Amino acid sequence: MAIEFEGVSKRYGRAQALKEVSLRLEKERIYGLLGENGAGKSTLLNILGGRLPQSEGRVTVDGAPAGSDEAQGKVFIVGESNYFPEDMKVKKAFRAAGAFLPGFESEKAAALAGEFGLDVKKRVKALSTGYGSIFRLILGLCSGADYVAFDEPVLGLDARHRDLFYRLLMESYAARPHTVILSTHLIAEAANLLEEAVILHRGRVVACEPTENLRGALCSVSGPARLMEEFLRDKQVLSQRAVGGLRTACIQNDGKPLPPGLERSPLDLQEYFITLMEEKDKEDVG
């Protein structure tokens, strides 16, 4: 039981949004979908949600093709669209959600609206940008679907509401383990929530691994320029910078002891991501 992408490509005219993406997203895990603007994150989610046909390849949800009735019943994607007539009131929308989401938790949705301070008497179209996002987040948190994807869920939310969303996401996951796909720019604040990270770069999957592995894969080493030069002679340097006589370089973490005078620190997920993107850009140019 899983979501599977097999050799999936998507072209818009000449532009290639996804290139031969193969990916397996397991049941009951929390994934991060990370990538820069235009990396193909939304395209990937729209194909999964059956809103967009792929140009090539196969996408299945527990074996059923994406977009089929069977798959649609298991996947819920929180993106920009609202699913409801714009002049419907929030309260009514929560009640109506049960019609297309059999597992939808209407009571929980009303309770979460209270926690976020979302006025359920307002019409969906009258909500501010932030509350529009919150309305959709609540649908995702209460969907009851086996696979729930959030496309940039915290865009337009203030710090307190973002934190509340992360807490509620962990609560709903604990109450009902399901697969969560979190597509986000805010890597640093979401990093600890993720069990695995899928990194997209220009339409390709460049990493799909437990975040714990990524955290330890690279490290930054710093020390006096003279010592660093000697140390880096036989190493592949991913990036480096110098401030005065101090040099810092990012390299693969081999775990070997360093010569005296040099210091190592592991990269967090965000630093890892930035370094990887820079490296891939260099490759593409070269």
Next chain:
Amino acid sequence: MDFGGERPIFLQIADQLREGILCGAWPEESQVPSITEYSVNYRINPATALKAVNLLVEEGLLYKKRGVGMFVAPGARQKLMESRRESFYRDYVEGLVREARNLGLSREELAQLIERGFEDGDRV
């Protein structure tokens, strides 16, 4: 809790649990927070919290009561104290002497400082 720094988060949670057992915050046979409590309160993946708890189970410091939760094992505090004593020299004394040498402190001066540390500690 802020999970900065270099150590993986599950090790930081394991440290915090050990510290809590050592200082008596979680006495023996008392229940420690559940995976869900860790996950929700710290906004971390439950698998990360589970890894920390499993580590302490392996060390014999926690045990599982089926359907109830995780509890501090009998003798856990004693076990922790023994292992801390064993590593005390390596964890504290070696570094202390190294730093004292770097700063040009003599053996006698270092001994005096330790003496002072005891006296200040008694006063608090």
